[in-house]
Structure formats: structure tokens, C-alpha cells
Amino acid sequence: xxxxxxxxxxxxxxxxxxxxxxxxxxxxxxxxxxxxxxxxxxxxxxxxxxxxxxxxxxxxxxxxxxxxxxxxxxxxxxxxxxxxxxxxxxxxxxxxxxxxxxxxxxxxxxxxxxxxxxxxxxxxxxxxxxxxxxxxxxxxxxxxxxxxxxxxxxxxxxxxxxx
Ligand SMILES: Cc1cc2nc3c(=O)[nH]c(=O)nc-3n(C[C@H](O)[C@H](O)[C@H](O)COP(=O)(O)O)c2cc1C
Numbered sequence: 001x002x003x004x005x006x007x008x009x010x011x012x013x014x015x016x017x018x019x020x021x022x023x024x025x026x027x028x029x030x031x032x033x034x035x036x037x038x039x040x041x042x043x044x045x046x047x048x049x050x051x052x053x054x055x056x057x058x059x060x061x062x063x064x065x066x067x068x069x070x071x072x073x074x075x076x077x078x079x080x081x082x083x084x085x086x087x088x089x090x091x092x093x094x095x096x097x098x099x100x101x102x103x104x105x106x107x108x109x110x111x112x113x114x115x116x117x118x119x120x121x122x123x124x125x126x127x128x129x130x131x132x133x134x135x136x137x138x139x140x141x142x143x144x145x146x147x148x149x150x151x152x153x154x155x156x157x158x159x160x161x162x163x
Contacts, residue, residue: 002158005047006036008056009068014091014137015058018147022054022089022133025151032155039071048080052158053115054087054151055106058137062098064090064105072109082114085161087154088132089147091140099134107131118157120150129153 004026010016019036026034035046047053055072057064072079088106092099107117120129127133133150135143 001031001033002051002155003033003035003049004052004054004155004158005050006034006054006056007039007042007047008036009039009065009071010056010058011065012058012137014135014140015056015089017140018089018091018133018135018143019056021144021147022056022151022154025148025153026155028148028152029155029159031159034151034155039068044075044078048078050084052085052087052154053079053081053110054089054154055110056089056091057102057106059090059092059098059102062101064102069105076109076113079113081110084115085154085158086110086113086115086117087119087150088117089134089150090132091135091137093137095136100131103132103134116161118154120153124153 008019088103090099090102
């Protein structure tokens with residue numbers, strides 16, 4: 001059994017919705033248990049016990065929100081990320097609004113903590129996911145399959161690893 005936790009920030013609910021779809025994708029894979037927390041409500045003991053962690057954020061000025069960066073920096077020592085599998089996703093308002101930059105920053109944080117990171121990958125065909133999934137807040141429903149597929153791929157990869 002692999003346990004995967006999603007940790008997200010969300011002010012107006014879009015990233016929270018994306019996180020819920022990723023959780024559905026994770027749970028569609030056998031022998032995977034998934035939990036989903038906002039950073040404000042995160043149970044750090046549960047996070048520390050996970051095999052994999054996926055971070056998600058809205059895009060603010062082509063970056064992650066300052067509040068989430070502050071939260072990650074202040075909790076880094078207690079997250080227990082080292083040696084685990086990490087992933088990241090983002091939402092944005094505009095096409096080319098910086099969602100991929102946000103994901104890169106989240107993945108960089110995970111790498112600094114000693115995680116191995118997974119993107120979702122292009123080798124599985126459509127939907128192509130290079131760094132992680134990004135959804136647009138104006139029509140987030142159209143990205144449901146993308147987020148669910150990412151969750152499924154992440155969980156499938158995680159179950160094959162002995163990290
Ligand atoms: C302060 C602020 C800055 C933002 N900057 C960007 C931006 O640079 N690019 C973009 O595409 N959207 C930007 N947005 C829009 C949000 O990224 C987008 O609506 C997101 O999906 C909101 O997520 P949430 O509903 O989970 O809070 C910004 C929103 C706020 C409040």
C-alpha cells in the first residue's frame with residue numbers, strides 16, 4: 001500500500017478543485033491511499049508518513065503565492081520530504097500566465113528537500129504533461145481529465161518505486 005498526500009494552497013477554490021481531481025486519479029490505482037490537505041489544515045504527522053507528496057498552488061505573478069512559499073520554508077524541516085516521490089501542479093487565469101514557472105518552483109523546493117520528482121511524462125501520450133498539470137481558472141472543468149490522469153500516472157509510478 002502506498003500513501004500519497006496532496007498539499008495545496010487555494011484562495012478562491014480552483015486549486016482545491018484540481019487537488020480533488022488529482023486525489024480521484026490517485027485513488028483509482030490499486031493499493032494507493034490518498035489524502036488531500038490545504039496548507040492551512042495540513043496534518044504534518046500524516047504528511048511525514050506518506051510515500052509521495054504532490055504540491056499544488058495558484059499562480060501569482062507567474063510564481064507561487066508568497067504565503068505558500070513562506071509556509072514551505074517555515075515547515076521544510078518538519079515535512080519529512082527526503083527520499084520521497086514528489087510532484088506539482090498549478091492553476092492560472094491566463095494561458096501563458098506562469099503556471100509552469102509555479103510548478104518549477106514547487107519542484108525545485110522538493111528537490112532541495114531531497115525528493116525524487118515525477119512529472120506525469122509525455123511518453124504516455126495525451127494528455128501530454130511535461131512538468132505537471134496546469135488548469136485555467138476560467139474553465140477549470142475542462143481540465144478535470146488532465147488532473148485525474150496526472151494523479152493516476154503519479155500513483156502508478158509510485159507503486160513501482162521502492163523509495
Ligand atoms: C494576487 C494574484 C496574482 C495573480 N497572478 C496571476 C498570474 O501571474 N498569472 C495568471 O495566469 N493568473 C494569476 N492570478 C490568477 C490565479 O492564479 C488563478 O485565478 C488561480 O486559479 C486561483 O486559484 P485559487 O482559486 O485556487 O485561489 C493571480 C491572482 C491573484 C489573486
